[in-house]
Amino acid sequence: MNEALNIKQNRAFGAIERRIAMRYLRAKKTQGGVGLIAAISFICIMLAIAAMIIIMSIMNGFRDDMIRLTIGSEGHMYVASSAPQPTAESMMAMENRLAAVPGVDEAFQFSENQTGLSANNQFGFGQVIGIRPENLRSFEMISQSIIEGSLDNFGVGAGSDHNIAMGRRLAMSLGLSQGDKVTIYSPRTRTTAFGPPQPIRKNYTVGAIFEVGLLIPDSTYIYMDLDQAGLLFNDGKVTGEIQLRLDNVDLIDKLRQPVGNAAGEPVFINTWKDRPRNAATATALRTEQIAMRFIFMIVVIIAAFPVLASMIMLVKNKSKDIAILRTIGATRGAVLRIFLMSGAMIGILGTLAGLIFGVLFCLNIGAVQTTIEFVCNCELFPAEVYQLSNGIPAKIVWSEVFGVAFWGFLISAAATFLPAMNASKVDPVDALRYE
Structure with missing residues (x-):
């Protein structure tokens, strides 16, 4: 029975590999400050995903209002x-x-x-x-x-x-x-x-x-x-x-x-959209939609760079640990998976937090607008100018939300893969010799 339990724990992405990956993310300040950089990476991913969801939802809301005003x-x-x-x-x-x-x-x-x-x-x-x-x-x-x-x-x-x-x-x-x-x-x-x-x-x-x-x-x-x-x-x-x-x-x-x-x-x-007076509006809305999505995809890529930096530092600081793991029987694949999970955890948690924050922001955007106007003592979008009698519009398109979440996870996982690959190639003899 113990042998069966050990096999289960030592399998790919098993309990042991997950435990080691989480332990590495909690590295102390004396070990290079990887934990702090991981926390910053988490915040960057969260804010990028939340910003993408919020802006895209507001754009969808403005687009619907523009169409409503144009063809109402x-x-x-x-x-x-x-x-x-x-x-x-x-x-x-x-x-x-x-x-x-x-x-x-x-x-x-x-x-x-x-x-x-x-x-x-x-x-x-x-x-x-x-x-x-x-x-x-x-x-x-x-x-x-x-x-x-x-x-x-x-x-x-x-x-x-x-x-x-x-x-x-x-x-x-x-x-x-x-x-x-x-x-x-x-x-x-x-x-x-x-x-x-x-x-x-x-x-x-x-x-x-x-x-x-x-x-x-x-x-x-x-x-x-x-x-x-x-x-x-x-x-x-x-x-x-x-x-x-x-x-x-x-x-x-x-x-x-x-x-x-x-x-x-x-x-x-x-x-x-085929009518001459509306063709320009339809083209402008579509162009803006494509351009903004492209811009925010780049923003998410930029937000993933701290993940890359934290994983590079983690691999550098844990070279001795990698060597020990290799000497006690860990395979290259096991090392690769451990560091891949470390970076993926940052991406998954950051994406999930950004997803929740962004959706809650959009669902309560009226209260957010009221709070900002109260603090600034100003009207953000005057109804007589913007024809927005119901405040800032926000329309959540769930297919876009899940697409953003998948993109955030994909980019953070991609940023993790190269350092994880380098970790799996560490020679235990050289690592222990120089340590």
Whole structure:
């Protein structure tokens, strides 16, 4: 039985090797200060991992908020029928099929038309978006940003009393307030018996004015009931366009194929990233994401250098111990594993501590922000400037967190391997002779 116990303890990475590895890490100051350097290495790894998790989570939060602000009044994906004259029945059937695709929050028909408008002897340009009242109310970016009037009567009223909604900047440029009339022009014309064709125009009532804090929606958007927009701009015909909003905007590329399959007919598909005004934002966000990950990977590599230094010193100070181990029967592989475990312990514990600290920081970032603002007596991110009404955003992506943890362990293990290899090559005769 004792023999079986000894075999179990002496196996690779067994109890004896682990005990020796831990003992080496607790080397006293008189033995070269390896323990102090190991503690510093642990702190460096912990802070590097925590910083990487915190910054990446804050970046993900800012990215989500940026996308929310950029496309909060738009759709995530757009599907257009390739049929020259789609029918209302076929478009309704396609809308229902697309709404049933897993990952699609809602799908609805819409229209977009650039046009001119006038009021109070002022002329301007805007983008009329045809949409059903219930779909507009589901746009929180618009429905929660009404500063005059309300959307309760949106799409209600006959003739010039028909209610529409528009952005604050556009309303100000035309001198409009809630309840005023505005004339909207159509690119279509009407022939008359008294002269050349006249442009079709119609008066509407401003039922709501919104301000989302973004230039394009506030200065150009006009929301109109879908049927009314169809009558004004397309002679009552359906446009064949459907707007989709997804549960998770990050899955937009993966949903292209399922959406195309669910359409049931040839369609044209594009996303918010494909639109010219959003392409630069999408590219900038992606470039920043890649660059910051690369930078913090380098930071973790730099943080591993103290581990390398501590292991080099440990091997140098323990050359006599290595020689003794070799003379009593320890193999080169056993010595390699002992020193590999010594360095790996620093990496594992530092990575684990950094992981816990970083995640707890992100989960309590609101309290952290409040504490910093209280101590500094300042506001870190004014809501009116950064549009961050809920404070600093942080979104933990667990796949990234585990990727960071694996990277931290990998780098610290790699920094340990070379000194451990050198330790396994120490000649016991030379080591004892010079000691």
